[in-house]
Amino acid sequence: MADDAIIRVRDVSVQFGSRRVLDGLHLDVGRGEILGFVGASGAGKSVLLRTIIGLVPRLGGTVEVLGTDMGTADAATRRGVERRWGVLFQHGALFSSLSVRQNIQFPLREYLNVSPRLLDEITLAKLAMVGLKPDVAGRFPSELSGGMIKRVALARALALEPEIVFLDEPTSGLDPIGAGDFDELVRTLQRTLGLTVFMVTHDLDSLHTACDRIAVLGDGKVIADGTMSDMLASQHPWLQAYFHGPRARALAS
Amino acid sequence: MSGEPVLERVTVGGGVALRASGVWTAQYAHVIERMIDTAEKGERGQVAVLIDVSKVAKLDTFGAWLIERLRRGLVEGGSDSRIAGLSDDYSSLVDEVRRVASVAVTPAPRFSIVGMAENVGRSVVDIADMMVALAGMTGALVVAFGNVLRRPATFRLTSMVHHVEQVGWRAVPIIMLITFLIGCIIAQQGLFHFRQFGADVFVVDMLGVLVLREIGVLIVAIMVAGRSGSAYTAELGSMKMREEIDALRTMGFDPVEVLILPRILALLVALPCLAFIGAMSALYGGGMVAWLYGGVDPDAFLSRLRESISIHHFTVGMIKAPFMALVIGVVASVEGLLVEGSAESLGQHTTASVVKSIFFVIVMDGVFAIFFASIGI
Ligand SMILES: Nc1ncnc2c1ncn2[C@@H]1O[C@H](COP(=O)(O)OP(=O)(O)OP(=O)(O)O)[C@@H](O)[C@H]1O
Ligand SMILES: [Mg+2]
16 A cells, blocks of 8 residues: 555654754555544644645654655745645635635636636535535635634535545534534545545544545654544553543444 | 546437547536537437436546436426436445536626615615724724723733733834824925025925824824734724634623723823824934935924924824724724625725724814814914
């Protein structure tokens, strides 16, 4: 699988002030894989995600995405790679002065040369995929609920048919039915489009149903990496607490 | 990948089939859209059209939707149309887009006379609303000030000191620089023109009266409006956007008392000080120019200044300063609280805050001028 890695993180360290958040982290994500990334709150999952997409400067190490070393590539190459991924930020990061429709169409208008009719149709298709009704298209982000913001942000992340999507807690703030639909949507997209998904999540259901592989972050490193059954079998105390805690048990029963 | 998308028309058995092949993805969406529009028109009136997608090498949401759109178009045109040859993987994608309702493209709003009149009307109403809001804010400030007087322990002194530093102390260098230059310019222009009548020495009168009465405080107030009024609006506006003000309210705090009163009191302290510093700096600049450019030596300048101005000129200038501070603070706070969810709205209200406070400062200066003239000082 390491040969087919679409994201390759080697020995990455990140530090804020004197506090080291990531410390020599290694991680591979294979093509067409759905990786669930877990870890305690504040462990640095969002920081890792932001480091991979180049928003947080690295102290050391290399990040390779789609075969391009993001540290040494020139600006044009980097932009080429950036076009091929979609990102859902933890807090949505919708453009507050654009309506939902304009938010989704923003990357489309920039990169594709299609008719306004098709733009509108695709916007509605994306909205429907993430479980939103067409009438939200005209609203502004400040007029949406927290879960709706998440969904619109996901629709925007998927707008350009990316090869990789980075999702930071996509199901937090969604009702259980919505979260279930979301898991199914991710599965469908993976199957049909060969999408690779890097998903930070605390949602045990998502980990169960959507993820092919789970990686666990602790002390700035990946402390465990494997399928759900590997996680369940692990003797690591934190993993025990995470996957066999009261919430996990309630789920299993 | 077998390259460009293709849609061929083939006849199978008795019927017609459209055979799609190639890559049906976002990248080629504009090509595909044209192809399906042509096909849709071409097949109008056919009894049955089969859309064969078994040869499609790659399909994404764009491709899936366009195939679905072709099918719908054909059905609307009266043909019995079906999609055939979908692989299992792709059929779920087509199912996803099948749920999408057709859209009526909404036309963009057009320019019209009625719309223009409506805008004018709305602006007038907005002005009235603004006046009400200003009065409301002033009232709320008085109430908050009353509460603070009754319970002095609740006054946020630290916050006020912080804001005095921000709007007062940190503004000193730039205020000194600007007013110094203005003083220089007034003196230079006065000398240049008064010299023609041999009236050089009256430059000192003009400089003294103008700077102490009008220019000093006006320039400083305009600078403070641009520098601190905008900052107040932006701070309050972004707090409003992120529900921080709502959070304060739910904890039982009055946002006016906690956020706005210390800011406005800070302005009330800072602006008169700055106006004083500004006036002195302008006189200094004017004096320098009078000496170096006009040959009026400092002793002569000072004695002339002493003769030509009275304490009234200075008082008139200083009396205006706190009122201007109040106007700037109130306008900035009102605009800050009007900010809504978007970054654009924050920008609009920050601009409006500066424009309106400068406007009110100048209007107020005019009103004061009339008032002082009529009472004779
Ligand atoms: N810009 C920054 N400057 C300083 N410290 C930061 C910055 N961004 C993140 N941190 C710190 O890095 C650590 C990891 O933060 P991160 O946001 O990655 O947590 P997380 O694992 O995503 O947590 P959660 O599950 O709560 O989202 C935290 O201790 C945080 O305080
Ligand atoms: Mg996070």
